[in-house]
Structure formats: C-alpha cells, structure tokens
Amino acid sequence: MVHNFNAGPSILPKEVFEQASQAILNYNNTGLSILEIGHRTPLFQEVMNEAIALIRELMQLDADHEVLFLHGGASTQFFQVPMNLLDEGESAAYLDCGVWGTKAIKEARLFGNVITVASSKDRNYTYIPRGYAIPSDSKYFHFTTNNTIEGTQMHALPDTRVPLIADMSSDILSRTMDFNRFSLIYAGAQKNIGAAGVNLVIVNKNMLGHVKRKLPSMMDYQLHIANGSMLNTPPVFAVYVCMLTLRWLKQQGGVVAIEKVNNKKAALLYDTLDSLPVFKPTVNKEDRSKMNVVFVMDNPDLEKDFLERSKKEGMVGIRGHRSVGGFRVSLYNALPLRSVEALTEMMKDFALQHA
C-alpha cells in the first residue's frame, strides 16, 4: 500500500481515480472519451454547472459571489487580482507569511502601491504575525490562509473592514469558514479541489469593474463571469476531476464533516511529534497548519535514515521543500486517517530504535 503525503499535486479519493479513468475510455456511455467531447456540448456544460453548484453549496456562497474555474494556477492570480482590482495610485495591504505571499506582493507592485502590513520573514516564516494595523483606505487586504511550504496556517480571520482577499490554495474546503466575508478567494485545484490544471476563483461581483486600465479579455473576471468560465476552451478534464472530487466531498458530509477528520489527522500527527524528542516541529504551536506538517530531526544525521525507512514502508512525498529542508507531511482531505496512523506508528518505532 502506498501512503501519498505529497504537497501537491497530491492524493485524491480512490473513487475519483476510478471514475476519471473510466470516463477517459467511455464517458457516461456516450462511446466518447471525456477528452474528446466539445466544451459547448450539453455533455460538458452539465459538468461545469455541477462543479460550480457544488462549490456554491459546499462553501454556502451568497448571490453576490461568483464561482469561476480558470486557467493559469494560483500564480496567475498573483497578478490577475491587482490587475482587476487595484488602480495606479491606489494602495493594497498584503501580509507576508511565506514564499507564496512574497510572490503575490511582487506581482501586485506592477499595478499599484503595496503596503506589507507585517512579515514573519525574520523567523523564516515559522509563525503568523499578529497585532498589525491594516490602513483603512486599502483597496483590499491580501493574505495566504495556509502556507504550504512553511507549514503555518491562519486560524482566525483578520478583524478589519477592508475587503479580504485570500490565496486558499492549500486549505480550501478543509475547514468551515464564513466564505462570504471574502471579496475574493482563489486556489489552485491540485490539493483539495481536484487535479492540477485549473484554478478556482470566487469573487464578490461588486468588487469588479472599478479600475481604469483596459484588461486583456482573458484576464477580465467580468468577461469570465459573463461567459460561465467558458470564454475560451476550458481545461475540460481538470474541471471534470474537480466535479468528481466535490461530489465525493459532499458524500463525506461536506466541509463540516471533513474538518472533523482533518482535525483528527492533524492532532494525531502533532501529538506524536510532540511526544517523541527525536522529532522537532519547526512552527509556532498556535500557527501550526493542519494541512502541511513541517518538522526536522533533533539529530539531522538521522534524516536520511528516516527517509529511507519511510520509503521502505510505502510513504511518498514527505521530503521537505528545498527551501526549508527536513520533512513535510501533507494531510489533505483525501488522505485517509489510516495513512497518518501508519506514519505515526512508524515514527514511534523509529524513535524507539534511535532513543
């Protein structure tokens, strides 16, 4: 058995793999592959409609919020957000909590004034800053809810009247939240939504249409809304995999139910790490991510042994990001509890051997 702890692209439900595999051979008994159907046919329009409806339902979105499936990944949103929302001379507030937030700041600077309200760079992004002030005239406040690389997560929303914009790539749909409080949410699909190759954008339509610059059509949220995410040929298969994954999430009981499982998985892993002195979690305790658990070994010489051992036991994707080192274990929605149990059992045994 393989235990897939990849940070993304990452594990998806087994049912999704089975259904997607079948749809490539014969989609819904049409005799056609899902890869060869036209995107303007009812066959695909139904897929897009259901994917959008499931997002609306699972996140309990109100009528002001539009759901888009776009090309380009979250990295495209780093510039598409300010291009659509921030005029030259206007200011936007950004929180600098890790590699992705830093990139978002860099891209936003091409379009307006960027005020970095706080940064945790001083301690290698191992905590979420607190007590910062957000200028009330900021066009919006941008932050990353979960830092995939560094393993931190914001557990409380900022208390401000400035419109909130969040990159939720690595923890969307993993926990309950008042998503209607956000003016814009974006997330690459390849963690909790589906497979790589499509990007979810949720936007409060009242935010749009206010900048003076002319937008390239493919960058214009309003055009994508007017065209139901089909301004051009959408990434058909990637949207289909999203729909299957969202169906699965609904069957599990939705975000409320999966949050309980996610809490259990994270508690089991962090409790194990805290109980074994051989391991050292790197992140401030109250800012620990429930999606990406980052740790090193107390004795770095043991890291190679631990990696070898984990490989032998079918554990995949636990090597830390090259910028952090050590280990990173990702606990996305589709990862079963039994994979965390297998890992923690192995950790205990490893600790015993190296006590």
Next chain:
Amino acid sequence: MVHNFNAGPSILPKEVFEQASQAILNYNNTGLSILEIGHRTPLFQEVMNEAIALIRELMQLDADHEVLFLHGGASTQFFQVPMNLLDEGESAAYLDCGVWGTKAIKEARLFGNVITVASSKDRNYTYIPRGYAIPSDSKYFHFTTNNTIEGTQMHALPDTRVPLIADMSSDILSRTMDFNRFSLIYAGAQKNIGAAGVNLVIVNKNMLGHVKRKLPSMMDYQLHIANGSMLNTPPVFAVYVCMLTLRWLKQQGGVVAIEKVNNKKAALLYDTLDSLPVFKPTVNKEDRSKMNVVFVMDNPDLEKDFLERSKKEGMVGIRGHRSVGGFRVSLYNALPLRSVEALTEMMKDFALQHA
C-alpha cells in the same frame, strides 16, 4: 461505432485514451495515479522532457527555438504575444482572416499599434487575402494558419522579412512546414497535440527581452524558459496526454506521414462534396482547409434531415459553428480514414435520396 468530427476538443488516438486511462489508476506501476504525483518528481520531469523533445524532433526545430507548455489556451497568447514583443509606439502587422485573428488583433491593440494588412471580412472570411503589403518596420507579422470556424487555411507562407508569428491551433503537426522560419508559434493542445488544458508555445529566444514594460512573472516567456515550463505547477495530466499523442504521431511516421493521410482524407471529402450538387462548400477552392471542412446544403430545408441522418449513423460534431451555420467536419490527425469513408458514403446515399 462513433465517428468523432468535433472541432475541438476533438478525437485523439484510441491508444492515447487507453494509456491515459491506465495511468490514472496506476502510473508506470508506481501504485500512484498520474493525477497525484508531484510535478517536481523525476516521474513527471521525464514526461515534460519527453513531450518537449518530441515537439523538437517532430517539428525539426533548431537551437534558437524554445518549446514551452503553458497554461491559458491560445486565447491567452492573443495578449501574451504583444505583451512580450510589442512596445508602446511600435507597430505589428496582423492578417484578419477569421474570428480568432480578429480577437488577436483586439488584444494586441492594448499594447502597441496594430496594422491590419488585409481582411477577408468582406466575404465572411471565406478566403485568404493575397497581394497585401507588410510594412517592413513591423515588429512582427501575425496570422492564423488555419481558421477552424470558417474552414480556410493558408497554403503558402507569406514572403516577407518581418518576423512571422502564427496561431497554429487547428493545423499544427498536420503538415510539413519550415517551422524554424517562425519567430513564434502557438497552439491550443486540444486538436492535434493532446487534450484541452495546455498550450504549446514555440519561440525564437532572440525575440525576447526587448520590450520596456515590466511583465507579470506568469506572462514572461523568458521566465518560463528558464524554469522549463514549470514556473508554477503545470497542468500535469494535460502535458502527459500531449506526450502520449506525440509518441503516437512519431509511431505513425511523424508529420511527413500524417500529412499524406490528411491529404487523402481531405481529398476524399472535398471530391465527394464537389460531385454532389446537394452540398455546397462555402470556401474559396484554393483556400480550403484540410482540417475543417465547411459546407451548407443547396436546399437549406434539407439540413435538419442530414443532421438527423448523420446522428443515426454515429456521426458526432458535424454541426457548423453558430456564426457560420451549415456543417463543419473536422479531420484532425487522429481521425481515421474510415470515418471519412463512412461520412462520404452516407453523403452519396443522402444525395441519391434527395436528387
């Protein structure tokens, strides 16, 4: 048996469907789905490397030409091309030969001066203009090699020293051509390259780095080149399907061999249309596309009957684009000759019944 004449997304080889379906369950006996492997693993790096190498080989590209697999579809290239290549105050020449060329012109106007050197709009884009002049100080000359919607195709390259840029979305890899003569080629994958969700860009690197404007990272060809098409998470599965389709094309004997089959398919269909007065091809004879064959019925009242009949015989995707009406039959690389034979037999029978 289903005959898939879809204009895109469109038919791919049966072997590709089978291999892709299997890879979703268990990729290369890793016990992992192709959808859950990290893009920075050797497992996927090999896929990207092979896809790029196959493009280089099949198109016989020289060392100046870089191959990129990017997000966003050809529609993103409509603005990404001028954003990277055309400074404010500079001019670029465009040929207006159909819906897609018109869109490319609209987007380019956001970045510099656009000179439309010729247009076939006067006759509903049913021909390719000739005898136009391209100003020698144009930064580049942009054209669409094949007009998917209108069914025209450029059968000779323009004779000019101005750098050539082509949207080859619907006829790339279908015919031999000196691809090194182009400064930039782009094509959505969903016709002859693979499945929807990825975009091929081939660029002569000497064209890059000359504009003054600052580019968003995800729009910067030079950054994508430096990062081997992995500046961010690539559309993993879509690239994989490209690699499989390119492998298949190589096995068929490459572009030289497929061109012969494509010529045969197109000749059979056009000869049949020309021999049956009930059908009326809409396009100027010498500009007929070998990829998308557009025709109407001499008696429009018969169109419904013909569509019904074709449906009954398992023909899919022959209804014309809403802007043109009538019928459109797409003959992409993966469409077998026997599908064209089935269609032309049916046409003859239909013509006999309605003589």
